[in-house]
Amino acid sequence: MYKFTATIVAVILLSINLKARAFEIEDRKIFEAASVADAGSVTGIGLSELKIISSTDLNYFEPLVRQYQLQNPNVTVDYTVASTAEMFKAIHAEQQPFDLVISSAMDLQMKLVNDGFGKSYLSTQTAQLPSWAKWRDLLFAFSQEPAVVIASAKGMDDLSIPNNRQELITLLRENPDRFRGKIGTYDLRVSGAGYLFATQDVRQSDAFWRLAEVIGSLSPKLYCCSSNMIDDLESGELLLAYNVFGSYAAAGLSEQQDGQIVPMLDFTHLMLRTAMIPKYSDNHLNAGGFIDFLLSDSGKALLSSDAQLPPIQSEPVTESPHLQPIRLGPGLLVYLDQLKRKRFLEQWTDAMIR
Amino acid sequence: MSPTLQKSGSLRRRLLLQLLLAAALLSTFMYLSVRAVAEKAAEATHNNILGASATSIVEQLRSSNGEIVVDIPYSAFSMLGSISDDQVFYRIESDRETLTGYEDLPLPDATLEIDDPHYYTARYKSVVIRATAVRRVIPIAGKPKSVIVAVAQTRFGQDAIASGVANTAALLGVGFFILTGLLSWIATNNTVKPIRTVAEKITRRGPQDLRPLDHPVPQELQTLVDSLNGFIGRLRGTLRRTETFIADAAHHVRTPLAIVRTRAEIALRHAEGDDARQMLRSVIRAVDESSRSATQLLEHATVSYRSDQVSHETFDVSLMLQDVMGVHEATAELKDLVIHADVVQAVSLSGDRVLIESAVHNLLDNAIKYSEPDQHIDVTLQTDGADCLISICDLGRGLAGKSQADLTQRFERGSNVTDVVGSGLGLTIVEEVAHLHQGSFEILPRTGGGTCTSLRLPLSR
Structure with missing residues (x-):
């Protein structure tokens, strides 16, 4: 049995990992790796971290993070919530060491990657995305709202x-x-x-x-x-x-x-909720794994059921012509x-x- | 055997190598030019779109309340996004002050013409960018003010096109090389073919064939063939002189020999005492042998001489055979030999009658010489398709293990014939005659003892 001992710790106490911070955060939760919880002690062997900064509220994403940890028990997920503008500041101006930036602000995400803050990622999951739902293996949409x-x-x-x-x-x-x-x-x-x-x-x-x-x-x-x-x-x-x-x-x-x-x-x-991996990320492989998870069948199922975020589907867009995805591209700039x-x-x- | 010549490379290989080298060079050239052209085209397309983007921004510049109003149209950037997923940077500045956009985006050093897009390549954010800058002057509070709009794009899209084109060009180049290589191979073979043809013509010739080469050859081989023909001419001349000399010598020897023989026979008739008669008989025998040698030398010289100019008359072989048998009938009767003739009538053959007659004479003469008294000789003439076959078989002493190749050498005789007069030239003559007529000569032991000789001659040439 998996035992989740996720603990919500006061945000202020946990700012050790982050650089001197000027951006404002709204919420933060650390989901400790399941294997740490089981062993009862931090051995540090095979453990890694995934620091997500997101504009999506914690309650929407918590089931997704937990499911992800079921598949990746060695990853501790550090989930920080901030407004899109503050997130942009954190990455663009302050270059905070986050591993994954999840935001509903397509234009700001687009500017981040356009200005060279993205790290490219390619997998079979991302390759299956329709062309309007990704930009140059740097920015990936996972929900259409x-x-x-x-x-x-x-x-x-x-x-x-x-x-x-x-x-x-x-x-x-x-x-x-x-x-x-x-x-x-x-x-x-x-x-x-x-x-x-x-x-x-x-x-x-x-x-x-x-x-x-x-x-x-x-x-x-x-x-x-x-x-x-x-x-x-x-x-x-x-x-x-x-x-x-x-x-x-x-x-x-x-x-x-x-x-x-x-x-x-x-x-x-249709606004696309997108994810990008900052080029300063220390755990970009975990970040890529999380993107793959969001785009996987189990991730999509959780997105639509628990998180109430409709996953990317190219069919409804062609079936209902009034639904028009906002295209990722330099026009957003x-x-x-x-x-x-x-x-x-x-x-x-x-x-x-x- | 002829001495092995030292090879100084192969013409064919040299030609092929040079053609292949040329093909490789051309393929590389084609690869590079296709790439260059395609890259130019891709760059031109990207430039045009960059220019259109910058111009569409410039078109929206205006002044309002003493301020410059910049209203970037959505299409200005989305058109850049439509051709490639490249990063887009822009900068709008006036009087060295950035109004909006990326403040550190490099601008061109050159002075910009008004409304004329200037294209340049620069480095920005540690990547290479392609950029364009357009300058426009707009009136602000009655004074003209210069505004520069720069739009830049990374070159990933262009590079992707370039590498795609490079792959296609490389494929084209390799294909071109293979095709040219194949054609080079065919061309080389065709070019070298006349040389080989001439060589084959010469190789296929008999040892006596010293006619000049009259096969049409390419201009470049003309000199070679001319010198070859000159050489053959000289060789033929030398040979002719030698044969003439031998014929003259034989003729000059034969006459005194005839006189010696006559005198010896008269002396034999008047000689008394067995020793003297015995001695005189051996003198006559020696003279006969020498005389026969001289005759055959003369005959051989004739064959050699005529081989240069074989006459082609059409005659009836059966009649000729009858004639030859008639000549030899008396000699055969002396030894009580019977000649059985099995001759097909009226076989018309085109060839040198003198030479063929001489050959048959020699064969029949041999058969009579090496037969024992009371034996018989079979002479047959058959036609076999396009050939006629003259066979003369005896029941004599056979070949004593010597092969045809040995026996047809000049002055080579069987090991079992020392008691019979002979020169060793007869079969050589027969062989040469067969050869001159593109026929063949075979000498085989006959089953049950004796020898069969057969001369195969084509009926027409």
């Missing part, structure tokens, strides 16, 4: 459910009083994911700016995170939320019936340009905040 609109069924009862952005704009224009103060969306100034979704929307269609104008006129509530929007929709504070992580929505809305996902059939972007970002946020603020 749609940006969705969620709405309260009770609040929308007599209204027709919009199927695309044009219908959504019309709906909001025709019922301003009902939606005033009841619309939630990301605050692009603080949320990387929100910024990525918005910039991709702009790239796809002019409707985004008209939608922003309409939402802006209805005193929207701005959020940092998807989960807060989902919570507020459940509590009745919101009638509608735009560009929510579909994976979180599916998880948060499943238990109660009120909130529902409204599919946007004109286009729905454009909206990271400081001047571009400044201009975009100015435009967005003009439209959204009155």
